[in-house]
Amino acid sequence: MSETSKELTSFLRKAEANSWTYQEFLRELLTYEEKRREEKMIEKHLKWAKFPYEKSLEEFNLKELPSLSTRQLKQLQELSWLEESFNLVFLGPPGVGKTHISIGLGLEAVHRGHRVSFISMGELVPLLKTEEFLRKSQLRMKRIKEADLVIIDDLMYMAMDQNEANLFFHLINHLYERSSIILTSNKGPEEWGDLLGDQGITTAILDRLLHRSEVIHFDGASHRIKYRESLFQAKSV
Structure with a gap:
């Protein structure tokens, strides 16, 4: 959970403010971790691809x-x-x-x-x-x-x-x-x-x-x- 650990304080504040249950809290952490890992993987693969420019x-x-x-x-x-x-x-x-x-x-x-x-x-x-x-x-x-x-x-x-x-x-x-x-x-x-x-x-x-x-x-x-x-x-x- 390396990505989530950087934002843990923020998640704890949100959990307290919104009265999340433990299950809701865990779901938010896991969703964030998965999303950040996908984003970092895309960033890495874009770097490796070495496109001369990016045009969709x-x-x-x-x-x-x-x-x-x-x-x-x-x-x-x-x-x-x-x-x-x-x-x-x-x-x-x-x-x-x-x-x-x-x-x-x-x-x-x-x-x-x-x-x-x-x-x-x-x-x-x-x-x-x-x-x-x-x-x-x-x-x-x-x-x-x-x-x-x-x-x-x-x-x-x-x-x-x-x-x-x-x-x-x-x-x-x-x-x-x-x-x-x-x-x-x-x-x-x-x-x-x-x-x-x-x-x-x-x-x-x-x-x-x-x-x-x-x-x-x-x-x-x-x-x-x-x-x-x-x-x-x-x-x-």
Whole structure:
């Protein structure tokens, strides 16, 4: 009862003021302890997730994304795919909301008690290469490998060499049917072979990623360009 002990004096005053019975007093203590433990667990899991920012699904304007319906988004929000270890692959040009929806689903998963890890491909490659000899990389990779949901952002934004592709395959192979994965990419799977440089590794990665997956194509113009902020008030300078 570590959390309750900090507020015990306050509870005793309330009990006295409201003439609580012993049973009522005990119920209040246990309810508070359970609530605080859940809040602290969520705080810890949010810290471990390492989201670049926090934006909920409610903040996403679906009118900007005609390729995804309200019903489909609600279905994703239910997280039944996560409980069944399904993967989600979000494909589309930059700025259409792939990362926002990924983070929104990640936040939803955290608040339902799941462990989530978010990482961009740019961060993941050096992490994989230094896992063997850097304690910090080992700890981050341990959390990624133990997560219920792993979000890999900007997949295949740059070419990999043979060693990097091999390390990436081993990660995907470890996560296969243990965790759900959300991938975002502006390149389709048909282009991944050129970036990985090895058709055999590409086939093995795709085989595991797409075995149980939903591929969603995001269409539309970039929200960043559409809603960009300008230093000048006039239309142009």
